[in-house]
Amino acid sequence: MRRYYQAAGVIILAFALYVMYESRFGIDYRTEYGPGPGYLPFWCGVFLAAFTLAWLIQITFRPVEGLAANFYPDRGGRMRILSVMVAMILFSIFMTILGFQLTILPFLFCLLLILGRQKILPALVLSVAVGWGLTYIFRNLLDVPLPLSAFDFLSNLGL
Secondary structure, three states, X not given: OHXXXXXXXXXXXXXXXXXXXHHHHHOOOEEOOEEOOOHHHHHHHHHHHHHHHHHHHHHHHOXXXXXXXXXXXOHHHHHHHHHHHHHHHHHHHHHHHHOHHHHHHHHHHHHHHHXXXXXXXXXXXXXXXXXXXXXXXXXXXXXXXXXXXXXXXXXXXXX
């Protein structure tokens, strides 16, 4: 098991070094006004590399314990994992067609209803509130454009 952990650590470390190199030399690290678009990914790569090195040292010099008996999920757990993956794939497909605002509502509603085991009314209220709140924050406070619907009559409404 130790060799698998070490191989995973080396792969993650290589990825962190790649992120650091590309963000430092591939895009602007600094602009005339301050930190550039390469600043955050560079430091994320630094922290990822540092934590990965610490993990590699731990798994190399400490005894590795085996997997717990209940490490792998049961059938219900596997179905929940699969349903989240399918929901995210459908979300990414329908977002280009219906836009962000009309896609986030059923996505959140289904996740809250099925996976969160919420009742219908709280799931509906929470999905509408979170969907509207995310749209408001990204569009108005952060000035980040969100995908609009591919249908003209919906995109003219701002959806």
